[in-house]
Amino acid sequence: MLQRMPVFRTIEAHKEEIAATLAEVVPGVERTLMVELLADAFVESFTGSVRDGNLNGLIEWVDRMCDVHAETPGVATFFSRVCPAFESYLANHGYDQAYCAPLRALDGPIHEAAEKPRRAARTSDGKLNLVDAAINSMLVRLDGADPLTAEHSRAVAAWCSRLARRLTLSDEMVSFVARCGMIHDIGKVTTPTHILHAPRQLTDEEWAFMRDHTVQGDLIVRADPSLLQFAPMVRGHHERLDGRGYPDKIGGDEIALATRIVTVADCFNAMIGRRPYRPPMSPARALEQLDKNKGTQFDPDVAAAMHDVVREIEAAKAEPATDA
Ligand SMILES: [Fe+2]
Ligand SMILES: [Fe+2]
Known part of the structure:
Protein backbone atom coordinates (compact mmCIF):
# COMPACT_ATOMS: atom_id res chain seq x y z
CA MET A 1 0.00 0.00 0.00
CA LYS A 116 3.73 -10.00 -22.78
CA PRO A 117 3.00 -12.09 -25.88
CA ARG A 118 -0.79 -12.21 -26.36
CA ARG A 119 -2.97 -14.54 -28.27
CA ALA A 120 -5.55 -12.36 -29.96
CA ALA A 121 -8.79 -13.58 -28.41
CA ARG A 122 -11.39 -11.98 -30.61
CA THR A 123 -14.97 -12.23 -29.49
CA SER A 124 -18.11 -10.94 -31.10
CA ASP A 125 -18.67 -8.58 -28.19
CA GLY A 126 -15.34 -7.77 -26.61
CA LYS A 127 -16.72 -4.90 -24.53
CA LEU A 128 -19.29 -6.99 -22.76
CA ASN A 129 -16.72 -9.64 -21.95
CA LEU A 130 -14.40 -7.01 -20.62
CA VAL A 131 -17.06 -5.83 -18.16
CA ASP A 132 -17.86 -9.41 -17.22
CA ALA A 133 -14.19 -10.14 -16.58
CA ALA A 134 -13.95 -7.07 -14.32
CA ILE A 135 -17.13 -8.02 -12.43
CA ASN A 136 -15.86 -11.53 -12.05
CA SER A 137 -12.64 -10.32 -10.51
CA MET A 138 -14.69 -8.23 -8.04
CA LEU A 139 -16.67 -11.33 -7.07
CA VAL A 140 -13.50 -13.35 -6.59
CA ARG A 141 -12.32 -10.60 -4.23
CA LEU A 142 -15.62 -10.61 -2.36
CA ASP A 143 -15.63 -14.42 -2.12
CA GLY A 144 -12.18 -14.22 -0.55
CA ALA A 145 -13.14 -11.49 1.92
CA ASP A 146 -16.60 -12.71 2.89
CA PRO A 147 -18.31 -15.65 1.15
CA LEU A 148 -21.72 -14.79 2.68
CA THR A 149 -21.68 -11.32 1.12
CA ALA A 150 -20.66 -12.87 -2.20
CA GLU A 151 -23.60 -15.30 -1.96
CA HIS A 152 -25.93 -12.41 -1.07
CA SER A 153 -24.62 -10.44 -4.07
CA ARG A 154 -25.35 -13.26 -6.51
CA ALA A 155 -28.86 -13.56 -5.10
CA VAL A 156 -29.41 -9.78 -5.34
CA ALA A 157 -28.25 -9.88 -8.97
CA ALA A 158 -30.88 -12.53 -9.71
CA TRP A 159 -33.64 -10.46 -8.01
CA CYS A 160 -32.48 -7.38 -9.95
CA SER A 161 -32.74 -9.21 -13.21
CA ARG A 162 -36.26 -10.50 -12.40
CA LEU A 163 -37.40 -7.03 -11.32
CA ALA A 164 -35.94 -5.33 -14.39
CA ARG A 165 -37.70 -7.82 -16.67
CA ARG A 166 -40.96 -7.37 -14.79
CA LEU A 167 -40.60 -3.61 -15.28
CA THR A 168 -40.20 -4.36 -19.01
CA LEU A 169 -36.77 -2.75 -19.28
CA SER A 170 -34.65 -3.45 -22.36
CA ASP A 171 -32.34 -6.49 -22.40
CA GLU A 172 -29.40 -4.15 -22.10
CA MET A 173 -30.85 -2.54 -18.97
CA VAL A 174 -31.73 -5.93 -17.49
CA SER A 175 -28.12 -7.01 -17.72
CA PHE A 176 -26.86 -3.63 -16.50
CA VAL A 177 -29.07 -3.77 -13.41
CA ALA A 178 -28.10 -7.40 -12.72
CA ARG A 179 -24.42 -6.45 -12.84
CA CYS A 180 -25.11 -3.54 -10.47
CA GLY A 181 -26.63 -6.07 -8.08
CA MET A 182 -23.62 -8.33 -8.41
CA ILE A 183 -21.15 -5.69 -7.22
CA HIS A 184 -23.36 -3.43 -5.05
CA ASP A 185 -21.68 -4.55 -1.81
CA ILE A 186 -18.08 -4.75 -3.10
CA GLY A 187 -17.15 -2.08 -0.52
CA LYS A 188 -17.70 -4.70 2.19
CA VAL A 189 -14.25 -6.10 1.38
CA THR A 190 -13.09 -3.19 3.55
CA THR A 191 -15.58 -3.79 6.41
CA PRO A 192 -14.11 -5.72 9.36
CA THR A 193 -15.58 -9.25 9.45
CA HIS A 194 -16.50 -9.01 13.14
CA ILE A 195 -18.79 -6.09 12.21
CA LEU A 196 -20.26 -7.86 9.17
CA HIS A 197 -21.12 -10.88 11.28
CA ALA A 198 -21.90 -9.30 14.64
CA PRO A 199 -24.59 -11.54 16.23
CA ARG A 200 -26.36 -8.46 17.65
CA GLN A 201 -27.39 -4.93 16.74
CA LEU A 202 -24.37 -2.77 15.88
CA THR A 203 -23.04 0.09 18.00
CA ASP A 204 -23.01 3.61 16.50
CA GLU A 205 -19.34 3.34 15.73
CA GLU A 206 -19.78 -0.04 14.06
CA TRP A 207 -22.67 1.37 12.02
CA ALA A 208 -20.39 4.12 10.75
CA PHE A 209 -17.99 1.44 9.47
CA MET A 210 -20.85 -0.51 7.97
CA ARG A 211 -22.29 2.52 6.17
CA ASP A 212 -18.88 3.34 4.76
CA HIS A 213 -19.07 0.28 2.47
CA THR A 214 -21.01 2.44 0.00
CA VAL A 215 -18.23 5.02 -0.28
CA GLN A 216 -15.50 2.37 -0.32
CA GLY A 217 -17.39 0.44 -3.00
CA ASP A 218 -17.61 3.58 -5.12
CA LEU A 219 -13.82 4.04 -4.86
CA ILE A 220 -13.08 0.40 -5.66
CA VAL A 221 -15.34 0.41 -8.72
CA ARG A 222 -13.99 3.74 -9.99
CA ALA A 223 -10.45 2.39 -9.88
CA ASP A 224 -11.39 0.09 -12.76
CA PRO A 225 -12.27 2.16 -15.83
CA SER A 226 -14.39 -0.60 -17.35
CA LEU A 227 -16.70 -0.45 -14.30
CA LEU A 228 -17.11 3.33 -14.02
CA GLN A 229 -20.73 3.19 -15.18
CA PHE A 230 -21.65 1.11 -12.11
CA ALA A 231 -20.16 3.48 -9.52
CA PRO A 232 -23.28 5.60 -8.84
CA MET A 233 -25.37 2.47 -8.17
CA VAL A 234 -22.75 0.99 -5.86
CA ARG A 235 -22.53 4.27 -3.95
CA GLY A 236 -26.27 4.89 -3.86
CA HIS A 237 -27.88 1.55 -3.02
CA HIS A 238 -28.66 2.63 0.58
CA GLU A 239 -30.17 5.97 -0.39
CA ARG A 240 -33.91 6.43 0.23
CA LEU A 241 -36.59 8.17 -1.81
CA ASP A 242 -37.24 10.55 1.11
CA GLY A 243 -33.57 11.58 1.27
CA ARG A 244 -32.92 9.93 4.63
CA GLY A 245 -30.56 7.28 3.36
CA TYR A 246 -26.78 7.33 3.02
CA PRO A 247 -24.08 8.26 2.10
CA ASP A 248 -25.24 11.40 0.22
CA LYS A 249 -28.85 11.75 1.40
CA ILE A 250 -30.08 12.18 -2.16
CA GLY A 251 -33.73 11.42 -2.86
CA GLY A 252 -36.50 11.09 -5.44
CA ASP A 253 -35.40 11.36 -9.06
CA GLU A 254 -31.81 11.97 -8.04
CA ILE A 255 -31.70 8.22 -7.45
CA ALA A 256 -31.44 6.39 -10.77
CA LEU A 257 -33.97 3.67 -11.56
CA ALA A 258 -31.19 1.04 -11.62
CA THR A 259 -30.24 2.05 -8.08
CA ARG A 260 -33.85 1.93 -6.91
CA ILE A 261 -34.14 -1.60 -8.28
CA VAL A 262 -30.94 -2.69 -6.51
CA THR A 263 -32.25 -1.20 -3.24
CA VAL A 264 -35.47 -3.21 -3.35
CA ALA A 265 -33.68 -6.40 -4.44
CA ASP A 266 -31.04 -5.90 -1.73
CA CYS A 267 -33.46 -5.27 1.14
CA PHE A 268 -35.83 -8.01 0.07
CA ASN A 269 -33.03 -10.54 -0.15
CA ALA A 270 -31.63 -9.42 3.19
CA MET A 271 -35.05 -9.80 4.83
CA ILE A 272 -35.70 -13.32 3.54
CA GLY A 273 -32.12 -14.42 4.23
CA ARG A 274 -30.56 -15.48 7.49
CA ARG A 275 -28.95 -12.80 9.59
CA PRO A 276 -26.70 -13.40 12.59
CA TYR A 277 -29.14 -11.56 14.88
CA ARG A 278 -32.57 -12.66 13.58
CA PRO A 279 -34.30 -15.54 11.79
CA PRO A 280 -35.26 -15.15 8.11
CA MET A 281 -38.62 -13.53 7.27
CA SER A 282 -41.13 -15.23 5.00
CA PRO A 283 -41.42 -13.66 1.51
CA ALA A 284 -44.98 -12.54 2.40
CA ARG A 285 -43.75 -10.68 5.45
CA ALA A 286 -40.83 -9.15 3.52
CA LEU A 287 -43.33 -7.90 0.90
CA GLU A 288 -45.36 -6.31 3.71
CA GLN A 289 -42.23 -4.46 4.80
CA LEU A 290 -41.67 -3.24 1.24
CA ASP A 291 -45.24 -1.94 1.16
CA LYS A 292 -44.93 -0.28 4.53
CA ASN A 293 -41.89 1.65 3.35
CA LYS A 294 -42.78 2.35 -0.27
CA GLY A 295 -42.69 6.01 -1.22
CA THR A 296 -40.30 6.77 1.66
CA GLN A 297 -37.57 4.16 1.37
CA PHE A 298 -38.54 2.20 -1.73
CA ASP A 299 -39.78 3.07 -5.20
CA PRO A 300 -43.49 2.03 -5.22
CA ASP A 301 -43.31 0.68 -8.81
CA VAL A 302 -40.32 -1.48 -7.99
CA ALA A 303 -41.98 -2.69 -4.79
CA ALA A 304 -45.09 -3.60 -6.82
CA ALA A 305 -42.90 -5.44 -9.33
CA MET A 306 -41.46 -7.50 -6.46
CA HIS A 307 -45.00 -8.65 -5.59
CA ASP A 308 -45.42 -9.84 -9.19
CA VAL A 309 -42.04 -11.55 -9.23
CA VAL A 310 -42.74 -13.42 -5.98
CA ARG A 311 -46.20 -14.40 -7.23
CA GLU A 312 -44.67 -15.76 -10.46
CA ILE A 313 -42.10 -17.78 -8.55
CA GLU A 314 -44.74 -19.22 -6.24
CA ALA A 315 -47.01 -20.06 -9.15
CA ALA A 316 -44.13 -21.84 -10.90
CA LYS A 317 -43.40 -23.83 -7.74
CA ALA A 318 -47.04 -24.85 -7.46
CA GLU A 319 -47.21 -26.13 -11.04
CA PRO A 320 -46.86 -29.92 -11.30
CA ALA A 321 -43.56 -30.97 -12.91
CA THR A 322 -44.10 -32.20 -16.45
CA ASP A 323 -40.83 -33.97 -17.20
CA ALA A 324 -39.51 -37.02 -15.50
FE1 LIG B 1 -25.05 -2.63 1.01
FE1 LIG C 1 -26.43 -5.81 0.04
Whole structure:
Protein backbone atom coordinates (compact mmCIF):
# COMPACT_ATOMS: atom_id res chain seq x y z
CA MET A 1 0.00 0.00 0.00
CA LEU A 2 1.27 3.44 -0.86
CA GLN A 3 0.70 6.37 1.40
CA ARG A 4 -2.46 8.34 0.55
CA MET A 5 -1.60 11.66 -1.04
CA PRO A 6 -3.64 14.84 -0.71
CA VAL A 7 -2.44 16.15 -4.08
CA PHE A 8 -4.69 14.42 -6.63
CA ARG A 9 -6.72 17.55 -7.35
CA THR A 10 -3.77 19.07 -9.13
CA ILE A 11 -3.93 16.40 -11.81
CA GLU A 12 -7.72 16.24 -11.64
CA ALA A 13 -8.00 19.71 -13.11
CA HIS A 14 -5.82 18.87 -16.14
CA LYS A 15 -6.71 15.29 -16.91
CA GLU A 16 -7.77 15.82 -20.53
CA GLU A 17 -4.70 17.80 -21.43
CA ILE A 18 -2.42 15.22 -19.81
CA ALA A 19 -4.19 12.34 -21.55
CA ALA A 20 -3.85 14.06 -24.95
CA THR A 21 -0.12 14.49 -24.38
CA LEU A 22 0.29 10.89 -23.25
CA ALA A 23 -1.45 9.57 -26.35
CA GLU A 24 1.37 11.17 -28.35
CA VAL A 25 3.79 8.48 -27.18
CA VAL A 26 2.20 6.43 -29.96
CA PRO A 27 3.37 7.37 -33.50
CA GLY A 28 0.79 9.18 -35.68
CA VAL A 29 -0.54 6.32 -37.81
CA GLU A 30 -1.11 4.06 -34.83
CA ARG A 31 -2.66 6.77 -32.65
CA THR A 32 -6.21 5.54 -33.06
CA LEU A 33 -9.31 6.62 -31.18
CA MET A 34 -8.82 3.54 -28.99
CA VAL A 35 -5.39 4.78 -27.92
CA GLU A 36 -6.90 8.16 -27.03
CA LEU A 37 -9.69 6.53 -25.03
CA LEU A 38 -7.20 4.36 -23.18
CA ALA A 39 -5.06 7.41 -22.43
CA ASP A 40 -8.12 9.14 -20.90
CA ALA A 41 -8.99 6.05 -18.89
CA PHE A 42 -5.39 5.61 -17.76
CA VAL A 43 -5.13 9.14 -16.36
CA GLU A 44 -8.53 8.78 -14.70
CA SER A 45 -7.61 5.47 -13.12
CA PHE A 46 -4.15 6.67 -12.10
CA THR A 47 -5.58 9.60 -10.13
CA GLY A 48 -8.05 7.28 -8.39
CA SER A 49 -5.37 4.69 -7.62
CA VAL A 50 -3.01 7.29 -6.14
CA ARG A 51 -5.81 8.81 -4.10
CA ASP A 52 -6.71 5.37 -2.71
CA GLY A 53 -3.09 4.32 -2.24
CA ASN A 54 -3.55 1.12 -4.26
CA LEU A 55 -2.06 0.54 -7.71
CA ASN A 56 -2.98 -3.13 -8.17
CA GLY A 57 -6.35 -2.47 -9.81
CA LEU A 58 -4.67 -0.29 -12.41
CA ILE A 59 -2.06 -2.94 -13.21
CA GLU A 60 -4.78 -5.59 -13.59
CA TRP A 61 -6.77 -3.27 -15.82
CA VAL A 62 -3.77 -2.64 -18.11
CA ASP A 63 -3.21 -6.39 -18.36
CA ARG A 64 -6.84 -6.94 -19.36
CA MET A 65 -6.73 -4.08 -21.87
CA CYS A 66 -3.65 -5.60 -23.48
CA ASP A 67 -5.52 -8.90 -23.80
CA VAL A 68 -8.72 -7.45 -25.16
CA HIS A 69 -6.95 -5.10 -27.58
CA ALA A 70 -4.19 -7.52 -28.56
CA GLU A 71 -4.90 -6.82 -32.21
CA THR A 72 -5.45 -3.08 -31.94
CA PRO A 73 -2.49 -1.08 -33.24
CA GLY A 74 -0.77 1.21 -30.77
CA VAL A 75 -2.21 -0.22 -27.53
CA ALA A 76 0.88 -2.19 -26.45
CA THR A 77 3.12 0.69 -27.56
CA PHE A 78 1.06 3.13 -25.50
CA PHE A 79 1.29 1.10 -22.30
CA SER A 80 4.98 0.27 -22.73
CA ARG A 81 5.82 4.00 -22.92
CA VAL A 82 3.18 5.69 -20.80
CA CYS A 83 4.75 5.75 -17.32
CA PRO A 84 8.09 7.44 -18.19
CA ALA A 85 6.23 9.87 -20.47
CA PHE A 86 3.76 10.70 -17.69
CA GLU A 87 6.58 11.22 -15.21
CA SER A 88 8.54 13.55 -17.47
CA TYR A 89 5.38 15.52 -18.33
CA LEU A 90 4.63 16.07 -14.65
CA ALA A 91 8.23 17.06 -13.91
CA ASN A 92 8.31 19.54 -16.79
CA HIS A 93 5.00 21.14 -15.88
CA GLY A 94 5.59 21.75 -12.21
CA TYR A 95 3.39 19.03 -10.74
CA ASP A 96 3.96 17.65 -7.28
CA GLN A 97 6.92 15.25 -7.29
CA ALA A 98 4.93 12.93 -5.04
CA TYR A 99 3.29 11.52 -8.20
CA CYS A 100 6.65 10.22 -9.42
CA ALA A 101 6.97 7.34 -6.92
CA PRO A 102 3.71 5.65 -7.99
CA LEU A 103 4.62 6.12 -11.66
CA ARG A 104 8.01 4.48 -11.09
CA ALA A 105 6.34 1.66 -9.17
CA LEU A 106 3.91 1.14 -12.07
CA ASP A 107 6.49 1.30 -14.85
CA GLY A 108 7.88 -2.24 -14.39
CA PRO A 109 4.58 -4.16 -14.11
CA ILE A 110 2.88 -2.11 -16.84
CA HIS A 111 5.81 -2.43 -19.22
CA GLU A 112 5.82 -6.17 -18.56
CA ALA A 113 2.07 -6.41 -19.26
CA ALA A 114 2.52 -4.48 -22.51
CA GLU A 115 5.39 -6.68 -23.70
CA LYS A 116 3.73 -10.00 -22.78
CA PRO A 117 3.00 -12.09 -25.88
CA ARG A 118 -0.79 -12.21 -26.36
CA ARG A 119 -2.97 -14.54 -28.27
CA ALA A 120 -5.55 -12.36 -29.96
CA ALA A 121 -8.79 -13.58 -28.41
CA ARG A 122 -11.39 -11.98 -30.61
CA THR A 123 -14.97 -12.23 -29.49
CA SER A 124 -18.11 -10.94 -31.10
CA ASP A 125 -18.67 -8.58 -28.19
CA GLY A 126 -15.34 -7.77 -26.61
CA LYS A 127 -16.72 -4.90 -24.53
CA LEU A 128 -19.29 -6.99 -22.76
CA ASN A 129 -16.72 -9.64 -21.95
CA LEU A 130 -14.40 -7.01 -20.62
CA VAL A 131 -17.06 -5.83 -18.16
CA ASP A 132 -17.86 -9.41 -17.22
CA ALA A 133 -14.19 -10.14 -16.58
CA ALA A 134 -13.95 -7.07 -14.32
CA ILE A 135 -17.13 -8.02 -12.43
CA ASN A 136 -15.86 -11.53 -12.05
CA SER A 137 -12.64 -10.32 -10.51
CA MET A 138 -14.69 -8.23 -8.04
CA LEU A 139 -16.67 -11.33 -7.07
CA VAL A 140 -13.50 -13.35 -6.59
CA ARG A 141 -12.32 -10.60 -4.23
CA LEU A 142 -15.62 -10.61 -2.36
CA ASP A 143 -15.63 -14.42 -2.12
CA GLY A 144 -12.18 -14.22 -0.55
CA ALA A 145 -13.14 -11.49 1.92
CA ASP A 146 -16.60 -12.71 2.89
CA PRO A 147 -18.31 -15.65 1.15
CA LEU A 148 -21.72 -14.79 2.68
CA THR A 149 -21.68 -11.32 1.12
CA ALA A 150 -20.66 -12.87 -2.20
CA GLU A 151 -23.60 -15.30 -1.96
CA HIS A 152 -25.93 -12.41 -1.07
CA SER A 153 -24.62 -10.44 -4.07
CA ARG A 154 -25.35 -13.26 -6.51
CA ALA A 155 -28.86 -13.56 -5.10
CA VAL A 156 -29.41 -9.78 -5.34
CA ALA A 157 -28.25 -9.88 -8.97
CA ALA A 158 -30.88 -12.53 -9.71
CA TRP A 159 -33.64 -10.46 -8.01
CA CYS A 160 -32.48 -7.38 -9.95
CA SER A 161 -32.74 -9.21 -13.21
CA ARG A 162 -36.26 -10.50 -12.40
CA LEU A 163 -37.40 -7.03 -11.32
CA ALA A 164 -35.94 -5.33 -14.39
CA ARG A 165 -37.70 -7.82 -16.67
CA ARG A 166 -40.96 -7.37 -14.79
CA LEU A 167 -40.60 -3.61 -15.28
CA THR A 168 -40.20 -4.36 -19.01
CA LEU A 169 -36.77 -2.75 -19.28
CA SER A 170 -34.65 -3.45 -22.36
CA ASP A 171 -32.34 -6.49 -22.40
CA GLU A 172 -29.40 -4.15 -22.10
CA MET A 173 -30.85 -2.54 -18.97
CA VAL A 174 -31.73 -5.93 -17.49
CA SER A 175 -28.12 -7.01 -17.72
CA PHE A 176 -26.86 -3.63 -16.50
CA VAL A 177 -29.07 -3.77 -13.41
CA ALA A 178 -28.10 -7.40 -12.72
CA ARG A 179 -24.42 -6.45 -12.84
CA CYS A 180 -25.11 -3.54 -10.47
CA GLY A 181 -26.63 -6.07 -8.08
CA MET A 182 -23.62 -8.33 -8.41
CA ILE A 183 -21.15 -5.69 -7.22
CA HIS A 184 -23.36 -3.43 -5.05
CA ASP A 185 -21.68 -4.55 -1.81
CA ILE A 186 -18.08 -4.75 -3.10
CA GLY A 187 -17.15 -2.08 -0.52
CA LYS A 188 -17.70 -4.70 2.19
CA VAL A 189 -14.25 -6.10 1.38
CA THR A 190 -13.09 -3.19 3.55
CA THR A 191 -15.58 -3.79 6.41
CA PRO A 192 -14.11 -5.72 9.36
CA THR A 193 -15.58 -9.25 9.45
CA HIS A 194 -16.50 -9.01 13.14
CA ILE A 195 -18.79 -6.09 12.21
CA LEU A 196 -20.26 -7.86 9.17
CA HIS A 197 -21.12 -10.88 11.28
CA ALA A 198 -21.90 -9.30 14.64
CA PRO A 199 -24.59 -11.54 16.23
CA ARG A 200 -26.36 -8.46 17.65
CA GLN A 201 -27.39 -4.93 16.74
CA LEU A 202 -24.37 -2.77 15.88
CA THR A 203 -23.04 0.09 18.00
CA ASP A 204 -23.01 3.61 16.50
CA GLU A 205 -19.34 3.34 15.73
CA GLU A 206 -19.78 -0.04 14.06
CA TRP A 207 -22.67 1.37 12.02
CA ALA A 208 -20.39 4.12 10.75
CA PHE A 209 -17.99 1.44 9.47
CA MET A 210 -20.85 -0.51 7.97
CA ARG A 211 -22.29 2.52 6.17
CA ASP A 212 -18.88 3.34 4.76
CA HIS A 213 -19.07 0.28 2.47
CA THR A 214 -21.01 2.44 0.00
CA VAL A 215 -18.23 5.02 -0.28
CA GLN A 216 -15.50 2.37 -0.32
CA GLY A 217 -17.39 0.44 -3.00
CA ASP A 218 -17.61 3.58 -5.12
CA LEU A 219 -13.82 4.04 -4.86
CA ILE A 220 -13.08 0.40 -5.66
CA VAL A 221 -15.34 0.41 -8.72
CA ARG A 222 -13.99 3.74 -9.99
CA ALA A 223 -10.45 2.39 -9.88
CA ASP A 224 -11.39 0.09 -12.76
CA PRO A 225 -12.27 2.16 -15.83
CA SER A 226 -14.39 -0.60 -17.35
CA LEU A 227 -16.70 -0.45 -14.30
CA LEU A 228 -17.11 3.33 -14.02
CA GLN A 229 -20.73 3.19 -15.18
CA PHE A 230 -21.65 1.11 -12.11
CA ALA A 231 -20.16 3.48 -9.52
CA PRO A 232 -23.28 5.60 -8.84
CA MET A 233 -25.37 2.47 -8.17
CA VAL A 234 -22.75 0.99 -5.86
CA ARG A 235 -22.53 4.27 -3.95
CA GLY A 236 -26.27 4.89 -3.86
CA HIS A 237 -27.88 1.55 -3.02
CA HIS A 238 -28.66 2.63 0.58
CA GLU A 239 -30.17 5.97 -0.39
CA ARG A 240 -33.91 6.43 0.23
CA LEU A 241 -36.59 8.17 -1.81
CA ASP A 242 -37.24 10.55 1.11
CA GLY A 243 -33.57 11.58 1.27
CA ARG A 244 -32.92 9.93 4.63
CA GLY A 245 -30.56 7.28 3.36
CA TYR A 246 -26.78 7.33 3.02
CA PRO A 247 -24.08 8.26 2.10
CA ASP A 248 -25.24 11.40 0.22
CA LYS A 249 -28.85 11.75 1.40
CA ILE A 250 -30.08 12.18 -2.16
CA GLY A 251 -33.73 11.42 -2.86
CA GLY A 252 -36.50 11.09 -5.44
CA ASP A 253 -35.40 11.36 -9.06
CA GLU A 254 -31.81 11.97 -8.04
CA ILE A 255 -31.70 8.22 -7.45
CA ALA A 256 -31.44 6.39 -10.77
CA LEU A 257 -33.97 3.67 -11.56
CA ALA A 258 -31.19 1.04 -11.62
CA THR A 259 -30.24 2.05 -8.08
CA ARG A 260 -33.85 1.93 -6.91
CA ILE A 261 -34.14 -1.60 -8.28
CA VAL A 262 -30.94 -2.69 -6.51
CA THR A 263 -32.25 -1.20 -3.24
CA VAL A 264 -35.47 -3.21 -3.35
CA ALA A 265 -33.68 -6.40 -4.44
CA ASP A 266 -31.04 -5.90 -1.73
CA CYS A 267 -33.46 -5.27 1.14
CA PHE A 268 -35.83 -8.01 0.07
CA ASN A 269 -33.03 -10.54 -0.15
CA ALA A 270 -31.63 -9.42 3.19
CA MET A 271 -35.05 -9.80 4.83
CA ILE A 272 -35.70 -13.32 3.54
CA GLY A 273 -32.12 -14.42 4.23
CA ARG A 274 -30.56 -15.48 7.49
CA ARG A 275 -28.95 -12.80 9.59
CA PRO A 276 -26.70 -13.40 12.59
CA TYR A 277 -29.14 -11.56 14.88
CA ARG A 278 -32.57 -12.66 13.58
CA PRO A 279 -34.30 -15.54 11.79
CA PRO A 280 -35.26 -15.15 8.11
CA MET A 281 -38.62 -13.53 7.27
CA SER A 282 -41.13 -15.23 5.00
CA PRO A 283 -41.42 -13.66 1.51
CA ALA A 284 -44.98 -12.54 2.40
CA ARG A 285 -43.75 -10.68 5.45
CA ALA A 286 -40.83 -9.15 3.52
CA LEU A 287 -43.33 -7.90 0.90
CA GLU A 288 -45.36 -6.31 3.71
CA GLN A 289 -42.23 -4.46 4.80
CA LEU A 290 -41.67 -3.24 1.24
CA ASP A 291 -45.24 -1.94 1.16
CA LYS A 292 -44.93 -0.28 4.53
CA ASN A 293 -41.89 1.65 3.35
CA LYS A 294 -42.78 2.35 -0.27
CA GLY A 295 -42.69 6.01 -1.22
CA THR A 296 -40.30 6.77 1.66
CA GLN A 297 -37.57 4.16 1.37
CA PHE A 298 -38.54 2.20 -1.73
CA ASP A 299 -39.78 3.07 -5.20
CA PRO A 300 -43.49 2.03 -5.22
CA ASP A 301 -43.31 0.68 -8.81
CA VAL A 302 -40.32 -1.48 -7.99
CA ALA A 303 -41.98 -2.69 -4.79
CA ALA A 304 -45.09 -3.60 -6.82
CA ALA A 305 -42.90 -5.44 -9.33
CA MET A 306 -41.46 -7.50 -6.46
CA HIS A 307 -45.00 -8.65 -5.59
CA ASP A 308 -45.42 -9.84 -9.19
CA VAL A 309 -42.04 -11.55 -9.23
CA VAL A 310 -42.74 -13.42 -5.98
CA ARG A 311 -46.20 -14.40 -7.23
CA GLU A 312 -44.67 -15.76 -10.46
CA ILE A 313 -42.10 -17.78 -8.55
CA GLU A 314 -44.74 -19.22 -6.24
CA ALA A 315 -47.01 -20.06 -9.15
CA ALA A 316 -44.13 -21.84 -10.90
CA LYS A 317 -43.40 -23.83 -7.74
CA ALA A 318 -47.04 -24.85 -7.46
CA GLU A 319 -47.21 -26.13 -11.04
CA PRO A 320 -46.86 -29.92 -11.30
CA ALA A 321 -43.56 -30.97 -12.91
CA THR A 322 -44.10 -32.20 -16.45
CA ASP A 323 -40.83 -33.97 -17.20
CA ALA A 324 -39.51 -37.02 -15.50
FE1 LIG B 1 -25.05 -2.63 1.01
FE1 LIG C 1 -26.43 -5.81 0.04
